[in-house]
Amino acid sequence: MTRHLQKELEKIKKRILSLGALVEDRVRMASQAIEQTDPGMAARIVETDWEIDENEVEIEEECLKILALHQPVAVDLRFLVAVIKINNDLERIADEAMNIAERVISIAKREDPGYRFDYVAMASKSENMLKKSLDALVNLDVDLAFKVVMCDDEVDVMHREAYQRTCREMSHRPEAIKYLLNYYLISRHLERIADHATNIAEEVIYLVEGEIVRHGKF
Amino acid sequence: MVSALDARSSRVVSQPPTRLGSREDLRTIGEPTVVDPKIRCRHVDVFYGDKQAIFDVSLDIGNKEVIAMIGPSGCGKSTFLRCLNRMNDTIEGCRVSGDITLDGQNIYDEKQDVVPLRAQVGIVFQKPNPFSKSIWDNVAYGPKIHGLAESKPELEEIVETSLRKAGLWEEVKDRLHQPGTGLSGGQQQRLCIARTIAVSPEVILMDEPCSALDPIATAKIEDLIDELRNQYSIVIVTHSMQQAARVSQRTAYFHLGYLIEVGQTQQIFTTPRHRLTEDYITGRFG
Numbered sequence: 374m375t376r377h378l379q380k381e382l383e384k385i386k387k388r389i390l391s392l393g394a395l396v397e398d399r400v401r402m403a404s405q406a407i408e409q410t411d412p413g414m415a416a417r418i419v420e421t422d423w424e425i426d427e428n429e430v431e432i433e434e435e436c437l438k439i440l441a442l443h444q445p446v447a448v449d450l451r452f453l454v455a456v457i458k459i460n461n462d463l464e465r466i467a468d469e470a471m472n473i474a475e476r477v478i479s480i481a482k483r484e485d486p487g488y489r490f491d492y493v494a495m496a497s498k499s500e501n502m503l504k505k506s507l508d509a510l511v512n513l514d515v516d517l518a519f520k521v522v523m524c525d526d527e528v529d530v531m532h533r534e535a536y537q538r539t540c541r542e543m544s545h546r547p548e549a550i551k552y553l554l555n556y557y558l559i560s561r562h563l564e565r566i567a568d569h570a571t572n573i574a575e576e577v578i579y580l581v582e583g584e585i586v587r588h589g590k591f
Numbered sequence: 592m593v594s595a596l597d598a599r600s601s602r603v604v605s606q607p608p609t610r611l612g613s614r615e616d617l618r619t620i621g622e623p624t625v626v627d628p629k630i631r632c633r634h635v636d637v638f639y640g641d642k643q644a645i646f647d648v649s650l651d652i653g654n655k656e657v658i659a660m661i662g663p664s665g666c667g668k669s670t671f672l673r674c675l676n677r678m679n680d681t682i683e684g685c686r687v688s689g690d691i692t693l694d695g696q697n698i699y700d701e702k703q704d705v706v707p708l709r710a711q712v713g714i715v716f717q718k719p720n721p722f723s724k725s726i727w728d729n730v731a732y733g734p735k736i737h738g739l740a741e742s743k744p745e746l747e748e749i750v751e752t753s754l755r756k757a758g759l760w761e762e763v764k765d766r767l768h769q770p771g772t773g774l775s776g777g778q779q780q781r782l783c784i785a786r787t788i789a790v791s792p793e794v795i796l797m798d799e800p801c802s803a804l805d806p807i808a809t810a811k812i813e814d815l816i817d818e819l820r821n822q823y824s825i826v827i828v829t830h831s832m833q834q835a836a837r838v839s840q841r842t843a844y845f846h847l848g849y850l851i852e853v854g855q856t857q858q859i860f861t862t863p864r865h866r867l868t869e870d871y872i873t874g875r876f877g
Contacts, residue, residue, distance in 0.1 A: 444833060445873065447860060447861065448873060450860075450861060583862030
């Protein structure tokens with residue numbers, strides 16, 4: 374019975390980490406699509422989003438099955454609750470990557486007004502937060518998880534700067550408002566990716582410490 | 592793309608770090624005391640002959656609370672339970688040391704009469720054990736010998752109230768004079784609870800009261816425990832972790848005669864603080 378539960382938990386661990394890897398790929402592709410304004414790459418993200426969705430549903434179903442059949446407690450219960458939430462966060466991250474892809478496709482269709490935002494640093498930071506949050510999950514590394522949580526503020530600052538820049542550019546280039554809006558929304562999507570990575574890190578802290586640290590409770 | 596299914600995904604998520612008490616440390620973790628305890632146990636040791644079965648256990652039983660005692664077979668939870676109404680006195684070679692008080696009175700005082708003590712601290716056993724008497728007599732026997740009723744109508748009232756409190760009245764009111772042993776297992780167990788209640792106890796000890804019952808009878812007993820806790824302190828020994836989680840407010844985990852951890856049930860089952868508790872409740876024990 375218990376060995377059966379442990380096997381099921383191992384399976385679910387592998388599945389959530391695989392999903393994490395797939396989502397990391399989407400975020401990486403989205404970063405490249407932004408950097409190179411590559412509609413081809415963006416289209417690939419949009420076309421393959423079903424894969425993430427399918428995985429997310431299957432993982433949730435597996436978790437519900439384990440909860441119903443084994444009624445786990447303590448660390449096993451915390452693990453499953455964390456997986457259910459992380460699963461959701463990963464799917465949302467992939468959605469944000471898809472949103473970015475759609476923005477890139479839209480930007481690529483428009484005439485270049487001769488102004489580009491540089492999102493390399495912000496994309497790399499969000500990507501890095503996601504990577505670290507997943508590493509924290511694998512190694513149950515609370516310190517690393519806390520580092521991810523701390524990074525969120527830096528991405529928020531970058532996002533605010535993007536807003537200020539966009540406002541400035543809009544007043545200088547009113548003819549390019551749609552273009553600029555699309556560019557600004559990329560910042561919004563990157564900021565959301567960082568938020569979800571932070572959620573994952575917070576779930577890792579809960580999993581290990583048994584304490585909820587959301588909403589600045591640390 | 593599946594480069595992304597990297598080394599990470601094939602690695603096993605490791606055990607959490609040292610948040611938990613180590614397996615070797617057998618000191619009690621958690622808060623064994625409560626404000627205004629009904630029963631107060633301090634430094635209790637129990638020996639069967641030369642063999643020590645309980646080691647320095649200190650634990651309070653609160654007023655009108657359900658406290659569950661869990662642990663593997665032979666961990667001492669039933670032995671400890673039986674100390675609380677001196678049922679261990681009936682076991683030859685059993686010796687109890689330390690302090691156990693009920694409302695501040697030492698229950699091991701040589702002047703303590705165990706008969707009224709066992710009425711005050713009633714016990715319900717694993718296997719339903721009604722007397723080979725009628726349902727009515729089963730419940731009326733205790734009040735009669737303890738002189739709790741002065742008249743027949745008074746006794747009848749005690750019997751009805753006790754059966755009602757045990758959730759059995761509606762099922763047996765038309766056959767009160769039929770044998771108690773003719774009832775189903777679950778009904779017999781509730782009859783035993785009614786028998787315990789009939790002598791106005793303050794504490795009810797339950798030693799795996801549902802282990803011989805089917806899920807429906809178990810659910811009824813659990814509902815009953817939830818109602819009874821408004822009037823009594825209940826100490827339940829159970830092997831069912833789910834049952835402990837469902838019915839109790841506090842849980843105590845015993846291991847090899849030591850009280851390892853005690854705390855709010857919700858905390859024990861979500862974030863136990865001792866590695867041994869976690870190993871046991873998640874089935875990793877051994």
